Amino acid sequence: MKILVCISNVPDTTSKINFTDGDTKFDANGVQFVINPNDEFGLTRAMWFKEKQGATVHVATVGETTVEPTMRKALAIGADEAIRVNSVPTDGYFVAQQLAEVVKNGGYDLVIAGRESIDYNGGMVPGILATLLGMNFVNTCTNLEVDGTNATAIREIDGGKEKIATTLPLVIAGQKGLVEESDLRIPNMRGIMMARKKALNVIEPIEATKATEDTKFEKPAPKGAVRLIDAENIDELIELLHNEAKVI
Amino acid sequence: MKPDLFEAPDYYNLDDLFSEEHKLVRDAARQWVKRDISPIIESYAQKAEFPKQILGGLAEIGAFGPYIPETYGGAGLDQISYGLIMQEIERGDSGVRSTASVQSSLVMYPIYTYGSEEQRKKYLPKLATGELMGCFGLTEPNHGSNPSGMETKFKDAGDHYLLNGAKLWISNSPFADIAVVWAKNEDGRIQGLIVERGMDGFSTPETHNKWSLRASATGELIFDNVKVPKANLLPGKSGLGAPLGCLDSARYGIAWGAIGAAMDCYDTALRYAKERMQFGKPIAAFQLQQKKLAEMITEITKAQLLAFRLGQLKNEGKATTQQISMAKRNNVDMALKIAREARQVLGAMGITGDYSIMRHMMNLESVITYEGTHDIHLLITGADITGIPAFT
Ligand SMILES: Cc1cc2nc3c(=O)[nH]c(=O)nc-3n(C[C@H](O)[C@H](O)[C@H](O)COP(=O)(O)OP(=O)(O)OC[C@H]3O[C@@H](n4cnc5c(N)ncnc54)[C@H](O)[C@@H]3O)c2cc1C
Ligand SMILES: Cc1cc2nc3c(=O)[nH]c(=O)nc-3n(C[C@H](O)[C@H](O)[C@H](O)COP(=O)(O)OP(=O)(O)OC[C@H]3O[C@@H](n4cnc5c(N)ncnc54)[C@H](O)[C@@H]3O)c2cc1C
Numbered sequence: 338m339k340i341l342v343c344i345s346n347v348p349d350t351t352s353k354i355n356f357t358d359g360d361t362k363f364d365a366n367g368v369q370f371v372i373n374p375n376d377e378f379g380l381t382r383a384m385w386f387k388e389k390q391g392a393t394v395h396v397a398t399v400g401e402t403t404v405e406p407t408m409r410k411a412l413a414i415g416a417d418e419a420i421r422v423n424s425v426p427t428d429g430y431f432v433a434q435q436l437a438e439v440v441k442n443g444g445y446d447l448v449i450a451g452r453e454s455i456d457y458n459g460g461m462v463p464g465i466l467a468t469l470l471g472m473n474f475v476n477t478c479t480n481l482e483v484d485g486t487n488a489t490a491i492r493e494i495d496g497g498k499e500k501i502a503t504t505l506p507l508v509i510a511g512q513k514g515l516v517e518e519s520d521l522r523i524p525n526m527r528g529i530m531m532a533r534k535k536a537l538n539v540i541e542p543i544e545a546t547k548a549t550e551d552t553k554f555e556k557p558a559p560k561g562a563v564r565l566i567d568a569e570n571i572d573e574l575i576e577l578l579h580n581e582a583k584v585i
Numbered sequence: 586m587k588p589d590l591f592e593a594p595d596y597y598n599l600d601d602l603f604s605e606e607h608k609l610v611r612d613a614a615r616q617w618v619k620r621d622i623s624p625i626i627e628s629y630a631q632k633a634e635f636p637k638q639i640l641g642g643l644a645e646i647g648a649f650g651p652y653i654p655e656t657y658g659g660a661g662l663d664q665i666s667y668g669l670i671m672q673e674i675e676r677g678d679s680g681v682r683s684t685a686s687v688q689s690s691l692v693m694y695p696i697y698t699y700g701s702e703e704q705r706k707k708y709l710p711k712l713a714t715g716e717l718m719g720c721f722g723l724t725e726p727n728h729g730s731n732p733s734g735m736e737t738k739f740k741d742a743g744d745h746y747l748l749n750g751a752k753l754w755i756s757n758s759p760f761a762d763i764a765v766v767w768a769k770n771e772d773g774r775i776q777g778l779i780v781e782r783g784m785d786g787f788s789t790p791e792t793h794n795k796w797s798l799r800a801s802a803t804g805e806l807i808f809d810n811v812k813v814p815k816a817n818l819l820p821g822k823s824g825l826g827a828p829l830g831c832l833d834s835a836r837y838g839i840a841w842g843a844i845g846a847a848m849d850c851y852d853t854a855l856r857y858a859k860e861r862m863q864f865g866k867p868i869a870a871f872q873l874q875q876k877k878l879a880e881m882i883t884e885i886t887k888a889q890l891l892a893f894r895l896g897q898l899k900n901e902g903k904a905t906t907q908q909i910s911m912a913k914r915n916n917v918d919m920a921l922k923i924a925r926e927a928r929q930v931l932g933a934m935g936i937t938g939d940y941s942i943m944r945h946m947m948n949l950e951s952v953i954t955y956e957g958t959h960d961i962h963l964l965i966t967g968a969d970i971t972g973i974p975a976f977t
Contacts, residue, residue: 351592406605413609523616526647526660529609 338392338483338505341443342380343436343450343462344411345373345426346404350455356554363456363554365403372407375451375512381522382481382515383449384415390483393417395443399426399435405537412532413524419537429461430548436462437469438543446505447488452477452512463510473507479514587939589623591615591676591852596886599893603665610666614646614673622677626800627938630678633795635802637760639681644715648674648685650693657697658710664899668841668892676845678941679948680801686842687756688712690835692719695765695777698830699821704779708763720761722752722806723828729754730961731976733825737768737808739778746818748778748811754955758804759791765819766806767828777819777827786811797951799944833909836956837899840912841892843952844885846945847920851881853940854927861932868930877926884923888916907969914962921949 348354349369357364372380386392396411397420398404408419420443422435440448448470453460467474473488475481479498480491486505491498493514524532566574578585593615600608621642629636643649651667653659660666667689675682693712696704711717728734737750748768758764764780780787786809791802822830855878858869868874895912898904924946928935935942953959961976968974 406608409605409609410612413613523620523646524609524613525645526610526613526651527645529606529613529647530655530660532609533606 338386338390338447339443339445340383340386340392340394340447340449341440341445342376342383342394342396342411342416343448343466344376344380344396344398344407345451345454345456345462346370346398346400346407347373347454347456354556356556360554361551370404370407372411373451373454373456375453375455375510376449377521378513378515379449379451379509379511380411380414380416381520382511384522385516386447386483387415387417392447395420395445397422397436397439399424399432399542401425408537409532410524412535412537413528414522415528416535418535421537421539422542423539424542427551428547428549429459430465431545433462433465433469434545435542436466439540440466440470446486446507447483448472448506448508449515450508450510452510460510463508467508470506470508473503473505475501475503475507475509478509478511481509481511481515586624586627586941589619590856591619591623591849593676593848594851594882594885595889596882597890599889602893603669606662607665607669610647610651610662611669611673614648614670615676617642617646618673618677622674622681626678626681627941627944630680630800630944631938633793633799635680635684635760635800640715640718643674643681643685644713646670649688649715650697650709650713651689653689653693653697653709653713657705658713659693660713663896664837665893665896667838668896671838671842672845672848672892674845675842676849678800679842679846679945679952680798682838682842682845683756683798683801683951684718686835686838687721688715688719690838691721691831692763692765694834695721695819695827695831696779699777699819699827701816701820703816704819708779717762718757718760719763719765720755720757720806721831722755722758722764722766724752724754726751726753730958732767732828733775735767735769735775737766738770739768739776739813740771742812745815746778746813748780748808748813750808752806754792754803755789755806756798756801756803756955758789758806759802761789764789764806765831766808768808770823774823775825775827776823778813779817779819780806780808780811780813781817784811784813795951797947797949799947829906832956833904833906836909836913837895837904839952839956840888840895840909840916843913843916843920843949844888844892846949846952847881847885847888847916847923850920850924850927850942850945851878851885853942854878854881854930857931857934857940874930877930881923881926884919888919891915907965910957910962910965913956914959914966917949917953918959921946921953924949 349371352368355364383394394416395418396416399422426432450463475490477493482489490501647660650659651662655661739746739748766778788807791804861868928942
């Protein structure tokens with residue numbers, strides 16, 4: 338089985354988010370980037386397929402050179418090869434077209450993407466990708482087993498779970514549950530040493546159109562100060578909630 | 586212990602100077618410390634016990650012999666990577682870093698540098714995986730700052746050597762499988778011997794009641810007519826320069842390690858100062874607290890630059906003993922002062938085990954003493970710049 342894990346490079350959750358150029362561009366200055374958590378669950382599940390079922394695992398990203406440390410980390414965790422499509426990935430449709438080209442050329446049986454990127458939260462790429470490739474698609478996937486060309490997946494639905502039988506080739510949009518947080522791997526020294534010798538292939542993007550363009554970003558209003566009301570003064574609390582906060 | 590919220594300060598964007606691999610190695614060590622050290626270290630320090638279960642993890646992140654070539658089981662990394670690993674481990678605890686320093690610089694380094702090919706093949710791969718743990722015996726009850734006066738000695742007894750004497754203050758001794766021991770031969774010349782646990786007449790009693798490096802095991806090495814096979818003598822170098830060469834490597838790692846302890850204290854104090862309210866404001870709003878925090882980040886930044894430049898010199902094989910002394914002395918002193926100031930920022934909370942600061946502070950009292958005391962390193966710089974040694 339040949340697996341492609343699609344990796345989005347996102348700001349670490351502790352990063353301070355700012356925008357420049359009249360709030361149209363994200364300010365990456367001083368921001369630490371990490372593997373999108375949903376993709377890390379997927380990558381870790383892919384490692385399981387590699388170790389238990391002899392799968393070959395490649396990782397792909399659409400991004401500029403700045404994403405290479407993230408790719409090297411994926412290689413150190415155990416991916417066999419990495420592909421970087423050299424482009425600024427500003428739109429989900431554009432990204433999906435680039436990834437579709439990678440999948441076509443690589444002949445992958447299973448494509449593991451994340452449910453959404455934790456930066457722009459588009460949640461579009463995996464669905465568009467499956468459509469472009471004409472592959473089966475399981476969204477919000479929390480468990481995946483593969484037996485030959487048959488796949489069994491579990492996905493989260495409102496208030497419950499849905500169990501699905503499908504076949505390869507398949508695209509999943511995965512999330513926590515594929516593996517647990519405690520299963521995530523820290524690259525060990527052996528992995529880091531082996532990653533030195535693994536290929537990180539850079540390919541140029543294909544001609545592709547964008548469907549959307551960011552025109553403005555807005556940050557949520559900063560949190561106001563907390564006002565403590567003595568537990569004795571319930572009347573004052575109700576008065577404030579009613580007249581000042583206007584929530585009751 | 587509170588959850589580990591550590592964010593590493595990098596005021597002068599040193600990250601721009603590190604290679605992709607440096608950062609990968611460092612971040613892996615950082616993540617490992619957060620996951621496997623921070624949640625347990627306080628309780629081990631409180632009960633004065635070394636957490637043996639972390640040995641496998643230390644080996645996995647490359648803390649054992651990172652710069653030893655791959656052919657002998659090391660990771661073949663450069664000196665800056667070694668420094669960064671030490672920094673991250675000491676961010677967790679100086680005692681854990683001590684275990685890694687001893688294994689890498691005081692056990693693997695002499696076997697690699699002064700050992701025979703057979704000795705390298707026999708010991709290094711197992712030391713790299715932590716399957717074998719080592720310790721380093723130089724200090725004696727009557728000879729600390731002045732190791733050249735050592736009394737431990739060995740003599741030729743035909744097909745083996747006979748070793749007699751005692752070493753004190755030896756990190757890892759209570760559980761080490763092997764000891765690299767420095768002793769005088771019949772001509773009074775210092776040589777290194779590999780002594781293995783289980784050899785008749787060799788014992789390693791533990792030293793108790795330490796207020797410092799409590800999560801690291803410290804003990805004695807006692808040699809009572811120990812028969813050491815001749816194949817266990819390190820053939821490559823003799824004289825005091827041999828153990829001092831090891832100390833250069835360990836002190837270099839400590840110069841980085843101390844930055845880790847300082848970063849942790851600073852980061853903790855900064856976060857606390859922004860959250861703790863007194864007189865209706867966060868205490869970080871008061872000038873006196875800002876002075877402490879501003880001076881801390883200034884000193885950390887200077888120490889980072891010192892360590893980075895020393896790392897470059899080490900990579901080029903140009904770092905002198907005297908340059909290493911300066912960095913060890915400066916950075917450990919810097920960390921100890923920051924620990925003391927940071928503890929005050931936390932007020933009473935600073936004395937509890939809920940925060941790492943007081944543990945770092947107590948640990949650093951050992952770090953400023955071992956591998957050459959603060960005074961001795963000053964004398965090394967003094968002798969270097971004046972040309973007049975003032976040790977005796
Ligand atoms: C100015 C700018 C610069 C950006 N620079 C980068 C960058 O350097 N690197 C980066 O990764 N993102 C970057 N992004 C984010 C980029 O917008 C998103 O990756 C892309 O638009 C899809 O976003 P989404 O939220 O719809 O993804 P979603 O559809 O929410 O993502 C779901 C899954 O799709 C896959 N996926 C998404 N994006 C990518 C990708 N780029 N490569 C491979 N797989 C992907 C992942 O598996 C992800 O979990 C940048 C955005 C802007 C506006
Ligand atoms: C926790 C811990 C772990 C250790 N681990 C090891 C280990 O693994 N292996 C090992 O071999 N050793 C180890 N040591 C020993 C350490 O290296 C020695 O303690 C150190 O070298 C100082 O020796 P000393 O304690 O005998 O102090 P002394 O040499 O007696 O010094 C006492 C004081 O006198 C000062 N002094 C000494 N000489 C002079 C001088 N000429 N001029 C001015 N002042 C002077 C010193 O600076 C110091 O302040 C460890 C120590 C500790 C605390």
